Amino acid sequence: MSILASSGLEAIINPHDAAPSREWVLGHLADPEVRGVCLTHSQPSDKVDDEFLKACNENLKVVSTFSVGYDHIDIEGAKRRGIKIGHTPGVLSDAVADITVMLVLMTLRRVEEGISLVKSGGWSKLPWAPFILCGPSISHPSLVLSFLGFGRISQHVLSRLLAFTSKIHPPQVQYVSSHARPNQMEIDQQFSDRFGVKVKRVERDQLASESDILIVLCDLNPSTKDYVNSEFLGKMKRTAVLVNAARGPIVNSDDLAHALSTGQIFGAGLDVITGEPDISSDHPLVKAQNCVIIPHMGSADVDTRKAMAELCVRNAIAGAKGDPMPAMVQ
Amino acid sequence: MSILASSGLEAIINPHDAAPSREWVLGHLADPEVRGVCLTHSQPSDKVDDEFLKACNENLKVVSTFSVGYDHIDIEGAKRRGIKIGHTPGVLSDAVADITVMLVLMTLRRVEEGISLVKSGGWSKLPWAPFILCGPSISHPSLVLSFLGFGRISQHVLSRLLAFTSKIHPPQVQYVSSHARPNQMEIDQQFSDRFGVKVKRVERDQLASESDILIVLCDLNPSTKDYVNSEFLGKMKRTAVLVNAARGPIVNSDDLAHALSTGQIFGAGLDVITGEPDISSDHPLVKAQNCVIIPHMGSADVDTRKAMAELCVRNAIAGAKGDPMPAMVQ
Numbered sequence: 001m002s003i004l005a006s007s008g009l010e011a012i013i014n015p016h017d018a019a020p021s022r023e024w025v026l027g028h029l030a031d032p033e034v035r036g037v038c039l040t041h042s043q044p045s046d047k048v049d050d051e052f053l054k055a056c057n058e059n060l061k062v063v064s065t066f067s068v069g070y071d072h073i074d075i076e077g078a079k080r081r082g083i084k085i086g087h088t089p090g091v092l093s094d095a096v097a098d099i100t101v102m103l104v105l106m107t108l109r110r111v112e113e114g115i116s117l118v119k120s121g122g123w124s125k126l127p128w129a130p131f132i133l134c135g136p137s138i139s140h141p142s143l144v145l146s147f148l149g150f151g152r153i154s155q156h157v158l159s160r161l162l163a164f165t166s167k168i169h170p171p172q173v174q175y176v177s178s179h180a181r182p183n184q185m186e187i188d189q190q191f192s193d194r195f196g197v198k199v200k201r202v203e204r205d206q207l208a209s210e211s212d213i214l215i216v217l218c219d220l221n222p223s224t225k226d227y228v229n230s231e232f233l234g235k236m237k238r239t240a241v242l243v244n245a246a247r248g249p250i251v252n253s254d255d256l257a258h259a260l261s262t263g264q265i266f267g268a269g270l271d272v273i274t275g276e277p278d279i280s281s282d283h284p285l286v287k288a289q290n291c292v293i294i295p296h297m298g299s300a301d302v303d304t305r306k307a308m309a310e311l312c313v314r315n316a317i318a319g320a321k322g323d324p325m326p327a328m329v330q
Numbered sequence: 331m332s333i334l335a336s337s338g339l340e341a342i343i344n345p346h347d348a349a350p351s352r353e354w355v356l357g358h359l360a361d362p363e364v365r366g367v368c369l370t371h372s373q374p375s376d377k378v379d380d381e382f383l384k385a386c387n388e389n390l391k392v393v394s395t396f397s398v399g400y401d402h403i404d405i406e407g408a409k410r411r412g413i414k415i416g417h418t419p420g421v422l423s424d425a426v427a428d429i430t431v432m433l434v435l436m437t438l439r440r441v442e443e444g445i446s447l448v449k450s451g452g453w454s455k456l457p458w459a460p461f462i463l464c465g466p467s468i469s470h471p472s473l474v475l476s477f478l479g480f481g482r483i484s485q486h487v488l489s490r491l492l493a494f495t496s497k498i499h500p501p502q503v504q505y506v507s508s509h510a511r512p513n514q515m516e517i518d519q520q521f522s523d524r525f526g527v528k529v530k531r532v533e534r535d536q537l538a539s540e541s542d543i544l545i546v547l548c549d550l551n552p553s554t555k556d557y558v559n560s561e562f563l564g565k566m567k568r569t570a571v572l573v574n575a576a577r578g579p580i581v582n583s584d585d586l587a588h589a590l591s592t593g594q595i596f597g598a599g600l601d602v603i604t605g606e607p608d609i610s611s612d613h614p615l616v617k618a619q620n621c622v623i624i625p626h627m628g629s630a631d632v633d634t635r636k637a638m639a640e641l642c643v644r645n646a647i648a649g650a651k652g653d654p655m656p657a658m659v660q
Contacts, residue, residue: 019458040458043458098439115622118624123606124609127348128370129347132630133627134631136632138631139424139428281449281451286448294441297440300440301438302464
């Protein structure tokens, strides 16, 4: 608010302590004095589609989203209308990496089952035996650690996970990216040198079949939607775990529920899920004992959300004034 | 089993897929051919008290516990009867450190609340706002990271947590140990050099009042029972989190429940709790939204439990034969 106040621009703030209505949003977009808009990823009112773009008055120059992902925004449509898009990369990488590592540990170590057991009062009835509630070890000697997408956040996750994996038998790291670069071997060598373990780009089949821990941290776009489907899951190890901290629709929920219930994979940890936030208590993934779901909290720490708010507002102010934006979607 | 088989000793195995009865245990102890016993920390049948020791025939030379802690064993009583005690230090340090870091992240990031929200179907009704479900950041610049006990496992936890904390503003690390050593400054300098952050032993009051993250990883003994009580909790920061991965009774449950319900501290993560495993679903700590409880799963990964089983059996065989034991309680 203080940054907005000192910008010389006037701010129209949603007056309710809840999401604004779509009508409220569209109504203000039409006002010719409105030159920019800040919005979020999470609210249906904030979807930047054809209807949204048509409602924008011609002085509106910038849409600034309080998120790094922009799959809720029609980027091409906005470009055609000369509207710039701001987002919040970088500032949330640490917080999302923290949650991702937490979900890896929770999934490997069967924490969903453990918590449910305690909550139901069933702990006292559990017979103790050496392998009760045991999961795969993260320091297992031949661990293969895989990433769907190997951008900034994946790299932060890797540097954290290497504090847990075996020092004597370091894990192999592999990732899939949208396309191989001409100097791919050189790039992978740089990654390997930087992290002190072997890192390499692989193809989709190898990612599926060799991973012990598979972490989804890529953009949602037409090429990644349903990337993890029944055919992919069918190639995975029965001891493998999957963590999605990117966007729900990259993993097909029906196929994942089937793979979890049949033991095709060991477990899953989800910060995101297709259809969120409208997830009912009888959703098959909510009911699965080998799946832990948290409500899209990846960036939810106080310092991170402050930094995202600041970057979101600075993008909007710069865009509205026609100045260079700190973080613009190209 | 293969190690036992090749030892030349005969094994009497509890035939049920559940804890044996106390009678079954005591009955076999009296058998003059029984020279050693393997037992666990978790079963009432396995408590090595006066009754247990009196039941032991005079050829019984060793009690080997499948745990690192031995607060279920009357060590002095066993010594008086010439019985050696084996335990399993070292092999479970990584697994317990993994779970401890996971509990730190879960507690800071309000994951108990998040999971409950998803399970109840309440996610769709949650209004999105920048600080909804936000917790303190682990990379906060002035973080104070504290340990009650700074042995092997605490040190493993610290090396993992340093992959999450700020590189530019590293955390201050402090710990309490049972007594200051004559060369305490030198010891702390060695820790500081090894971890690359300032590490120092402090007194109880300072531990309470300055910690942002307080991790309990000490032995349970008369001097640590109820160490974290209402007076201690009353000195803690309202934004602080507490994680106990050692033994339940080090933290007073009633006092912790009060501190959590009044917001005296931010949250707690417990792998252990007084009275486990008889914890009912209406226990105040089970019901607290800012407390996550898992059923003593610290060492529960497959590789770790195998290593513990092997060490437990090797201790028993060596003790029974009068050979030096791989890991004997002094």
